Amino acid sequence: MNLIEIRCPAGALDDSDRAWLAAEITAGLVGDGMTEEVPAETLSRARAMTHVGFLALDGWTTGDGPWPRDVGVAPPMWITMTVPEQWREEMSRYVIGWFRRAVHGLDARKGWKRSGGDLWINLVGVVDGSIGLDGRPSTADDVVATMTAEFRAKADAGDVDLPDGVVIDPMCGMKVRLGKGAITLEHDGVTLGFCAMACRDAYVRLA
Numbered sequence: 001m002n003l004i005e006i007r008c009p010a011g012a013l014d015d016s017d018r019a020w021l022a023a024e025i026t027a028g029l030v031g032d033g034m035t036e037e038v039p040a041e042t043l044s045r046a047r048a049m050t051h052v053g054f055l056a057l058d059g060w061t062t063g064d065g066p067w068p069r070d071v072g073v074a075p076p077m078w079i080t081m082t083v084p085e086q087w088r089e090e091m092s093r094y095v096i097g098w099f100r101r102a103v104h105g106l107d108a109r110k111g112w113k114r115s116g117g118d119l120w121i122n123l124v125g126v127v128d129g130s131i132g133l134d135g136r137p138s139t140a141d142d143v144v145a146t147m148t149a150e151f152r153a154k155a156d157a158g159d160v161d162l163p164d165g166v167v168i169d170p171m172c173g174m175k176v177r178l179g180k181g182a183i184t185l186e187h188d189g190v191t192l193g194f195c196a197m198a199c200r201d202a203y204v205r206l207a
Helices: 015-030 040-048 085-110 140-153 197-206
Strands: 002-009 050-057 077-084 119-126 131-133 136-138 166-168 175-177 183-187 190-194
Touching: 002 015, 015 040, 015 050, 015 085, 040 050, 040 140, 077 085, 085 119, 085 140, 085 197, 131 140, 140 197, 166 190, 175 190, 183 197, 190 197
Parallel strands: 002 050, 077 119
Antiparallel strands: 002 077, 131 136, 166 175, 183 190
8 A cells, every 4th residue: 555646736747757757656665676575476466556646736836926937946746655554654764765766866857956845755644444445444454464465375475495594574475684673573483574564563463
């Protein structure tokens, strides 16, 4: 559940700008660079549950007045990503940094300069019971379970050759290196590793 809305003044972005920015943003969330770490089943489902949309707003006005369509001036952008509330804090730093990088990449392509205060990237969390997965009241655990269902259904889901100190997240199938900072859980004398607290919490509640 990665729901991303990008607002900007009407006419500021053309079709190629929108396509480029959407591709850059999704690359950091569910891009091809993750294929070695994330099982195909989980990555495919995560991609299907990631959505990017653009809203071109008329009459964009700041405290200084209407947005000036000056050549070389970057249009203001207001990006909102909606996720389950349980994911928000853990994801915020990475997501805000990645989206900022994507926007600055577009600025460089267009020759735009930003003066500051014209780019806002906010993560919004939706509490359990108010998440409408497939139109049904759902929880963060339900979202994780849906995203990982195909991986967990595989009979050989955990049958992978791994280097020492690396384990498979039993919830989503990602490779996790054990050690300082790793998210783990002791279960029946075995150390389980998780890619994120969302997977760990879902595993505890759904296992």
